[in-house]
Amino acid sequence: MTDRREVQFTFDCADPGALAEFWAQVLGYRVQDPPAGFSTWEEALEAWNVPRERWNDASAVVDPGGVGPRLFFQRVPEGKQVKNRLHPDVRAAPGLAGDARMAALEAEAERLGALGATRLARYEPAPPFAAGHIVMADPEGNEFCLD
Known part of the structure; x- marks a missing residue:
């Protein structure tokens, strides 16, 4: 087992x-x-x-x-009501930092926007814990992050 x-x-x-x-x-x-x-x-x-x-x-x-x-x-019959309590993080810039990381995230946000995603917010890098990310929503409004 x-x-x-x-x-x-x-x-x-x-x-x-x-x-x-x-x-x-x-x-x-x-x-x-x-x-x-x-x-x-x-x-x-x-x-x-x-x-x-x-x-x-x-x-x-x-x-x-x-x-x-x-x-x-x-x-399901009902639509989305509130912010997700659990959301996917799409690792679009592994190993990158600073401007290179944010540029890679922006490029991915643009690609996903063309597929129907919506950009919700951008969070700038804030060392030592936050590397920066972009919050998106899929075509039905489910939030996810480009990380």
Whole structure:
């Protein structure tokens, strides 16, 4: 028996398919393959007699290298109400400091903005503890940081 546990992060959202595609682009992940025996998710859902209006109830993305956690997206009826208590930090400038770090974060913020993210705030470096970061929101308003 091992003490190691895997972790999955779940996002409540209105459009699981679109949000999964967004996060796949952010992280270099891919949408999870359909189950064995099916060439597409549509084929699987049809075979399982899932009504078409439920086909976008859930989606997931996975790290192609098998290292990072799976992200699961599930449709919920209510919209986002308040600030996230837990949020992802996208490590967009590892090993960089000062102006080089902030320039790398700005470039990533611009790329993600083109994918539908919204820039919320920029925090300047404040040594010794804060290296500087940019707060963003995904297309459904879930906050995350470019770190």
